[in-house]
Amino acid sequence: MSRAGRSVLPFLSLALAAVLTFAANGLAQSAAKDSKKAVWDGDRTIPAHLIPLRDENDELIVPTETNPLPYSARFTCGPCHDYGTVRSGWHFGAMTAAKNGRPGEPWLQFDPKTGTILPLSYRKWPGSYDPKAVGLTAWDFTLLFGRHMPGGGPAEPSDEEVLAHPEARWTVSGKAEVNCLACHNKSGRQDPSEWAKQVLRENLRWAATAAGGVGEVGGMASRLKETWDIYDGPNLDDHEWAVVPSVKYRTVDFDSKHRYFFDLDYKPADGRCLACHSVSPKDEARWSTDADVHSTAGLKCADCHRNDLGHGMVRGYEGEAAETGNRTAASFTCRGCHLGESAAGEKSVVPGRLGAPYPKHTGIPLVHFKRLSCTACHSGPRPKDGFTRVRTSRANRLGIYGVATWATDLPQVIEPVYAKDERHRISPHRLVWPAFWAKFEGKDVTPLKPAVVEAAAGDILGPEARIARILVALNQVLAEDEVPVLISGNFVFAPNVDGGIDAAERPGAKADTAPFWGIRKGGDVLPLVPDFDPAAADKDPAVETRIQEFLQALGTIVGTPGPPVIVVRKTLYRIVDGYLDISEAPAELAEVSGTGWLTEGKFLPLASDFDLRTVTAKAGTEQTLTEEQVALVLGALSKTSEETDFVYVSGGRMFRLTAGGKLDSGKHAAAEPVTWPLAHDVRPAQQSLGWNGCTDCHSVGSDFFFTKLKGAGPLLTDKVEKRSASSFMGLGGLFQRFFGLSFIVRPVFKVVLGVCAVVVASLVFLAGLLFLGRLAGFLEKR
Amino acid sequence: MLFTIITILSALGLFAGLSFRRFWTTREEARSTILYAEIFKKYLAWLALRTVQISRKTSPKAWWEYVKALPLWRLPVLEKWLSICFYGSFLYLAASGFFFAMFIPRGLYGYPLVGHVMAGGLFAACLTVIVIFKGRNFISIPKPASLSLTLLDPRRMGITAARVKIAAFWLFVAAGFLLTLSALLPMLPLLRTPGQKFMFEFHRYSALVSALSATAFVTLEAFGMRRP
Structure with missing residues (x-):
């Protein structure tokens, strides 16, 4: 090294040391600052949260000011509870989490019109699709599922995400920050329904304020122009429709220093968790269901x-402690708490936390503890009389109350499906059959967004909507005690409050009954237009008035094939320039009668054969598509891209068009059901499997092994996958039947073994006595 | 793993003991020296020679001839079928049990397990019948013992092949009883998990004792009649 180099070296060393010292000092200060927030001082009470509310600009909120902004958790809660740390938690960090954890319930995108039930998750769980891979932005995801999200995560995207998708309306809606109140609010004012409504109104930055009962929020961001910004203030031109969201705070909860009182729980109440995590048997009365x-x-x-x-929640599965590095998690598994065993079966965990009893498991062979999870015998509904259909908060939109009905029956979630978990133990799972339209390229199946399918399908997916529009239109001109109905097959279709149609079965009616539009009054169904002679001098003038009303009502429907007409005995009724026009029917219409549409001089019935056939076929079922519709939609999709193969997945099978244009179905991995382990509800010991003996599971007709599961989906078809319960376990059904059969003779077997043991033991004992007697000389003198 | 090690070691020990006994009682060169090292060398040489000789003689045909020549086939009908069931069930139990215990980490399962359970029942029944009707042939008639230091001298204990055979028989019967008991108790609603674990291990070691005593008995029976 040169002299100059040697002289520079000490300075460089000093500089490096200074930089390192500064950095270390900075880190230490940062750690000290963070630890000040994180470390518990030992006090077991919850401090009164009388704190100033701050908005997203970190400005103090004065509730009496004009147009105050909604409160921001980041700046209101953040000063004491580091917001950055919180938002990395389990409920908020799916998009950025390094580890996926044990599979949980995926988000299910359900679109009844296109028959889509698509499992989605940002976590890489088997069977679930990455939302990004199917073209869903954080904005789309938030609008789809934000109703049951606690804020944060996709609802609070990074600035890069916002900039990457200018079509999203983040600047209007704001971001839904982590909603601390969703879990920690002890107040009865906390309203998950309000949260859902605010999210659907795109009032994301206002949702926490409204749902927490902190203030009343009005207006809808979804109706504002995409150029609107929160600093633009109220829309002075529109006070009815495009009303800007605003907050009216509950001033009674503020003190004179503008501090708001939050009534909070350190440990969230169960109701807060259950708002998003409820699972209940479908069609079961609430009073008859038991809690965990x-x-x-x-x-x-x-x-x-x-x-x-x-907020890295302990989820309570075995292996979590090793996976997350959180050693405490080992004591919150079933085995950890009740047996004091780690996932490896070592007695390394202190048992009995929270008073957990030690299980006896008397007479249960060891193999059950090696091959089954605890939940197999103790959790979920008993596998009696087949599988239980349940509804979950997130899949079936439970717990959102209002005028409209939010809860849905589909997607069909089934439990308990006993399958091997990631530790190769049989454990109960919930199951859902995916259903979606997809591009099929090579081996890759890429689901299509419902909007893409709908655009390609055109009118194919709208029979219900078209019939509903007719019935709703007619309903406008009928008396209160009259309801327009369509009778087709053995069903009566009537409009419902949601603008759709409800189908009711007509007992005793024939399935091939011709379609009939009528008016239900009391228990009778009258024809829409009574039979009368238009040429008669004494005809009832009210009839023609009603005809005019019907035609005017039908004329309001958008997208009809032509203007509405009514033909009665070669007399044509139609609206011309707002007036009822009565004329002789042209020769082409001489043979027709009834209500319909006039298109290029031809008479078309109110509903096409396709519409009637489709709605009648699906009436009384949960299905939303027929095979005919699927074939037509696949044909329509193939026209959008002739070189691409399109498929539809439903009921465990993949449907595609053959070269001849027929619908064909087959198996495919993409059609396989998606399962995830369930842990709750845990049943009492007396209701666990095995309590009544081995035959709870090991019998010839055991529900545990041999219940049949049929694939289910939005498609009305017989071509569905059929699986036996044992197939999910990876066990041979024949062997289990044979093994189950052996339990018929097992009591005799035990008696035989017992007798043999007693006899052999007696003889061995006697022989031993004899030997001892001779050795001792007792028997020699005999 | 521990069970596998103990099984292998005890099987090797029994083989060594039985083969050395045969070497000692049938070969003149065994007594030509008093040096243990020399005896051991001669024993190893004899063992290698016999291994080669037997392997040359061994063939499926030779085995078939051996099986056909067994006195079993000439027994009265009841006794013959009793023996077939007894030996057959025991061979299957030992083969399936040890194979799965030593080489399959999961242990015995599936159809082999069902077969094991069924063979176990048959074995227990046959063993009971054999003990009732044949046990009297294996009653030892020792002289009344006198209290002296000779009781502690192995050479004066009167350990003969016939007595070892009798001891092996009763050890086999006792192990059979323990096997039956350790199979039966876990099926009854009596034992908790630690009890089940104990019975599982107890069943394995009872099986090991049973197999070793059966091997000793059969070896002594087979080679005891053909002294030069």
């Missing part, structure tokens, strides 16, 4: 599902 045995014993969800400020 742990809840019944007085435990709260958060007693076991704990977390620190990082």
